[in-house]
Amino acid sequence: MLMHETMRWFGPHDPVSLSDIRQAGCAGVVTALHQVPVGEMWSLAAIRERQYLIEQAGMSWTVVESLPVSEDIKRRSGHYLTHIANYRESLHHLAACGIKVVTYNFMPVLDWVRTDISYPLPDGSKALYFERAAFVAFDLFMLKRPAATSDYSSIEIALAHAWWQSHTDEQKDTVFRNALLGLPGSTGRFEPAEILTALTAYQQVDADQLRENLFYFLGEVIPAAEALGLKMAIHPDDPPYPVLGLPRIVSTEADLHRIIQAVPSPANGLCYCTGSLGVRSGNDLTGIIQRLGTHIHFLHLRNTRHDDAGNFFEAAHLDGDADMVGIVRELLLLMKQRNISLPVRPDHGHQMLDDLHKTTYPGYSCIGRLKGLAELRGLQVGLAGKLLEKTSKEV
Template sequence: MKETFRWFGSSDSVTLADIKQTGAKGVVTALHHISNGEIWEIQEIQKVKNTIENAGLKWSFIESIPIHENIKLRQGDYLQRIENYKQSLKNIAHCGIKNVCYNFMPVLDWTRTHLFWKLDDGSTALRFDKVEMAAFEAFIMQRKDVEKDYDNAILEKAEKRFNEMTAAEKQRLQDGILKGLPGTVDDLTISQFKEMIAQYKDISHQDLKNNLSLFLNEVIPVCEENGIKMAIHPDDPPFDIMGLPRIIKSENDLEDLVNFIDSPSNGITFCTGSLGANPKNDLPKMIEKFKDKIHFLHLRNVKREADGSFYEDHHLEGSSNMFEIVKAVLKIEKEKGISIPMRPDHGHQMLDDLKNNNAYAGYTAIGRLKGLAELRGLELGILKSNIF
């Protein structure tokens, strides 16, 4: 596997010099200062590429060129936004960058109720708590029809939890859920969030899939002409939240995705954390099934709980069998004679990074370095064991 590391640009507390010390050769980043839906100009792309290469690294994957909400909704100026996207693709190809990770999640990127949830060992992790999510939707956001998405037991626990929370805990919950990653959405207020969600009230799962299909049928021919691989990231969490449809969360969804347009440019970012939060997903089996479509790997592990909650566990622990996952990947690489770009995802905040108040949750240096080292050791052990 080609080892890469996520970098959020010059404002990231994890520097390119730090990334080089991890042993990773590739950088995964984006033009975080460009607004969603605007064209990535060649000059801006080249500036970031030069910065990465001057640090002795390679810009391996773009994550991501965000898709404007009007495209997802197929409304307003969505056709112009698609044309802008096509031009951005042509421009990155001009600069020699040929891999794009993207997602089609409505309104928000990944969603968590806790950004710094304390583990028993003193480190912190990202967490999605089903009860607190219900408390946010029912009592902070005051979303209509929330009872359609949660059973009575969860809602009763949510009301009790909400009534016991301090004002600071309620603010922490709100901030965590509405916190956007750099280059996705700005941090939102409740009123702004409700307005954005309201736009999806008449959008069904099939509607959103149709809109994704339209987008891909427009941009994939441009990708084919320029040698670009598009790799969709699964929805995180892999189930509906806040009344919003989630459409890339299962084996069947990924099968629909690859059938929208049959092209080597239309592929998958196989995220073992996002897909692993759904207990119905058999990850090694899915890797084998979609082996010709997996262009990028996000390797992390989540610990699932009975009520649908989960937290980011150590990379080699959690509810997914990382040994079988990596073995399935290496088997494909050997068969096809390829090396798939991979990055260790969502590390714990630990050691000296606990003192770093400016770090992005899940993206501190040491936790991801630990994950990368564990995955590197697992890969080496499998390769040396002559399993294949």
């Protein structure tokens, strides 16, 4: 049994068309109603309209990514009760349309962070990159977050000073703009004052409080999801450690286990992202599949190269620190054991070939993701044949 191959699509304004995705060999599309403000309900009509576009292109809407969780819910303040009620109603509408998996994250304020969205690789393609010293310099000298120095070691601060002294104003401006990027699929950027205001609202929310707020949210929505036959899949933090003084609570295997145990249910599960989890050296990627595999509902397969200083870049899908061969082998065994085909998408991709001359969402150009999809497809087909051969010999 092979994975159900999909690709992420950001809607009618995405430079990558549904036709492009279909030609890549995908049977499913991963998307969301990005036009709906966070916290508001997704109407049945809007869901069906998006679903119709995808079906007309010869594919199915397989997974929602993401049904976003509002900052009010994450802080458990303001309009959080209304937003939770809207979330449950959105789940009802999604289930009525036959959608089975809903992905979400619980990262405060920032969805993901990179300092360079056009990091040049030796072959001429471009990748996403996170440089720790550059980000600390952004926090200290550009954003000028109050009390930011207390979150960094003296060595990190010294490295940030050295970075600041050795880079041009243009390079600093590039990091400034990249660090303030909005949600994936958006061309907008946060304003510094907007970020500082949002950070202020989290001053009383530490990791324990944020975790408690997540568990409260799960207690409110998981029973509804289970009754509807939906699977909720939480996405790990990206990067998997605190940024801008904000806590991160979905970064380690222990975090994932606590989330699953908080509200035990077949609907309470994981989006297994090898890129996010793989940046943290202590995460055993194949071990997570072995120990938590029954709770995995959606797969993001990508690779990174990282170091002990906290720097990382998006490597080719089969050429990073993650043992993608071992990971895919474990996933194939997991799917055989569970008798299911898990939805998968090649997460991120290098900007390359003709896409170098196009404006695309960072990490989501077409050709790089197609290359990753082809590599992963070949890998799993080859491994599946070997596993079948092994099974036949054992019989």
